[in-house]
Amino acid sequence: MPLQKLQFQPGINKESTSYANEGGWFDCDKVRFRSGFPEKIGGWAKIGSNSFLGTCRALHPWRTLGLDLFLGMGTSSKYYIESGQGFYDIPPLRFTTAAGGATFAKVGNGDPTLTVADPSHGAVAGDFVTFSGAASLGSSITAAILNQEYMIDSIVDSNSYKIRARAVATVDSITVDGVYVPTTVNAAAGDSGNGGGSVVAAYQVSTGLNSAVFGTGWGAGTWSRLTWGSAASLTLTDVLRIWTHDNFGEDLIINVRDGDIYFWDASAANPLTTRATSLATRAAALGLTGAPTVATKVLVSDLDRHVIAFGADPVGDIGTQDPLLIRFSDQKNAFDWTPTTDNSAGDLQLGSGSKIETAVETRQQILVFTDVSLYAMQFVGAPFTFGISMISENITVRGPLAVVAVDDAVYWMGKNEFYVYNGGVQKLPCTVRDYVFSNFNENQAEKCFAGLNSSFSEVWWYYPSSGSEGIDRYVVYNYVQNIWYVGNLNRTAWIDRGVFNLPIAASTDYYLYDHETGSDDGSTAPAQAITAFIESSQFDIGEGDQFSFVRRVVPDLTFRDSTAVAPVVNLTLQARNFPGGAYLQTGASAVTRSATVPVEQFTQDANVRLRGRSMSLKVDSSATGVAWRLGAPRIEIRPDGRR
Numbered sequence: 001m002p003l004q005k006l007q008f009q010p011g012i013n014k015e016s017t018s019y020a021n022e023g024g025w026f027d028c029d030k031v032r033f034r035s036g037f038p039e040k041i042g043g044w045a046k047i048g049s050n051s052f053l054g055t056c057r058a059l060h061p062w063r064t065l066g067l068d069l070f071l072g073m074g075t076s077s078k079y080y081i082e083s084g085q086g087f088y089d090i091p092p093l094r095f096t097t098a099a100g101g102a103t104f105a106k107v108g109n110g111d112p113t114l115t116v117a118d119p120s121h122g123a124v125a126g127d128f129v130t131f132s133g134a135a136s137l138g139s140s141i142t143a144a145i146l147n148q149e150y151m152i153d154s155i156v157d158s159n160s161y162k163i164r165a166r167a168v169a170t171v172d173s174i175t176v177d178g179v180y181v182p183t184t185v186n187a188a189a190g191d192s193g194n195g196g197g198s199v200v201a202a203y204q205v206s207t208g209l210n211s212a213v214f215g216t217g218w219g220a221g222t223w224s225r226l227t228w229g230s231a232a233s234l235t236l237t238d239v240l241r242i243w244t245h246d247n248f249g250e251d252l253i254i255n256v257r258d259g260d261i262y263f264w265d266a267s268a269a270n271p272l273t274t275r276a277t278s279l280a281t282r283a284a285a286l287g288l289t290g291a292p293t294v295a296t297k298v299l300v301s302d303l304d305r306h307v308i309a310f311g312a313d314p315v316g317d318i319g320t321q322d323p324l325l326i327r328f329s330d331q332k333n334a335f336d337w338t339p340t341t342d343n344s345a346g347d348l349q350l351g352s353g354s355k356i357e358t359a360v361e362t363r364q365q366i367l368v369f370t371d372v373s374l375y376a377m378q379f380v381g382a383p384f385t386f387g388i389s390m391i392s393e394n395i396t397v398r399g400p401l402a403v404v405a406v407d408d409a410v411y412w413m414g415k416n417e418f419y420v421y422n423g424g425v426q427k428l429p430c431t432v433r434d435y436v437f438s439n440f441n442e443n444q445a446e447k448c449f450a451g452l453n454s455s456f457s458e459v460w461w462y463y464p465s466s467g468s469e470g471i472d473r474y475v476v477y478n479y480v481q482n483i484w485y486v487g488n489l490n491r492t493a494w495i496d497r498g499v500f501n502l503p504i505a506a507s508t509d510y511y512l513y514d515h516e517t518g519s520d521d522g523s524t525a526p527a528q529a530i531t532a533f534i535e536s537s538q539f540d541i542g543e544g545d546q547f548s549f550v551r552r553v554v555p556d557l558t559f560r561d562s563t564a565v566a567p568v569v570n571l572t573l574q575a576r577n578f579p580g581g582a583y584l585q586t587g588a589s590a591v592t593r594s595a596t597v598p599v600e601q602f603t604q605d606a607n608v609r610l611r612g613r614s615m616s617l618k619v620d621s622s623a624t625g626v627a628w629r630l631g632a633p634r635i636e637i638r639p640d641g642r643r
Helices: 279-285 433-437 442-447
Strands: 003-005 009-012 024-029 031-034 037-040 044-046 056-063 069-075 079-083 086-089 093-096 103-106 113-117 128-132 149-151 154-157 160-164 200-204 243-248 251-256 261-264 297-300 307-310 325-328 346-349 356-361 366-370 373-381 385-393 403-406 409-413 418-421 425-427 449-453 458-463 473-478 483-488 491-495 504-507 512-515 532-536 548-554 568-576 585-595 606-612 614-621 634-639
Touching (some): 024 483, 031 473, 031 532, 056 243, 069 243, 069 251, 243 297, 251 297, 297 356, 307 356, 325 385, 346 385, 366 403, 409 449, 409 458, 449 491, 548 614, 606 614
Parallel strands (some): 009 024, 009 483
Antiparallel strands (some): 003 634, 024 532, 031 037, 056 069, 069 079, 079 086, 113 160, 128 200, 154 160, 366 373, 403 409, 409 418, 418 425, 491 504, 504 512, 532 614, 548 606, 568 585
């Protein structure tokens, strides 16, 4: 019998039925396409043994003038600088009391719980506070125990909260798998003091939500429904915690969404133990006024060196956020924001939409997204500094993280479409569109984020499916091959290779991972297998009016880059009689590599006996050390009558 080549069109197509998509691939997981052929994606390895606190949704790499490699990390609980596989806690302070502003009281003997009295503390459960100047309570609760950083367990009222006394240690050392795990110290009968009159409490910027609460944020409550400025009364802790950050030289500009802007000095004497400080406060120390104190997002324009704040407070009304106002500093000066005849500082007011969602810089311009429109912002020089023009109306964006720039093109996920801007806005034809958007958790849409994997010309969107509070799926667009593929993976932030040799991602287990390394899942020790598969749509002979008989499969693949001695892939043919019927027969064949020299050798053919009106091919692997790429296998097939 003649051999028939099984070579399917690249990409996954779920917009039609499996039967109608004859000649294509219908489903996959942990598989990509290279030059039109499917292959298992690369593996990942945990970076170090340290975990961080809170869900990370922002990563930013850079190299200092001293060639130090830094990675900025914004989580729902902290802001870290990662260096040498260590996490250095540099979150800015929200408020510091005067001496004697806080006092302690034990709850009872044999109990580590302490009540801290601090009028109008403004904290929420999960915030971090560092005490100094405290004296011993008299016995077990020593001064050294009190004078350290604590996570607030619970809020009693606006004037007091509770902590648990703990053994002296850094917060990093008691963070285990992303959880704050202190060794508590119980109060004793002799602990009758209050810490003395010299206690100072330094509160870090409040923690934000790890998951969005439906109905909060801009656009909720009264915003856009009453007069301008009548926003819903929300705080930083009412919205999903998202940080933005960018380099100003070797230093770092940091912003917590709808909160203050901060500056971290990489050239400080001990930068990794130095906190970021308020940009406005640093500006005031230089005799400069008018720096913004609230913004939705910040970035630094690469070519002209302006710090740009989106959704900022105006010069004439510092502290009152205008969600459609763009402000920019003087050129090459991060602290001078008040426009004068001698500087290039200024502002731009957008007229479409109710808020700025996000902004992204390309090589030529900055694209600014509101909730209903897209603008292009470009440096034009004196006297206006920047010009801005509307590109498109009636567009949507999933959230502030769902956009990524690829050279001069920008890709993003909208509410029911995918888009690209490459001189004009276009909807991307998507062969998995309904699969993605029909199973999407709308309440957690802001968690969706885009990441570039330039080595494979891919844009990845990670998103939460309808049955998940967290991210559990991804959809990939290959912008060179113009194809789509899908899968399951839980990641919360991503950066492409560049400053670091490999892409880096943050996971829901509170660890960082190198990606595209090896072929296994390095979240455990030893590493475990990545289960990967791809399945074709159904194919038949002629118009499907005849039954087919298959008796032999001739595999064609490569195990290049596998580390297993005898890597194995399963090739499975499945037969059914009708498009809506069950698979009645299955012929599975293990394809095993037996040699690599002088040429790669593996299972030559597999005998099967399979009969049906239509067939499909599935390729899968579930063992460690296995990497594979499929070619064009053959099957020995012939017509087998009409019955």
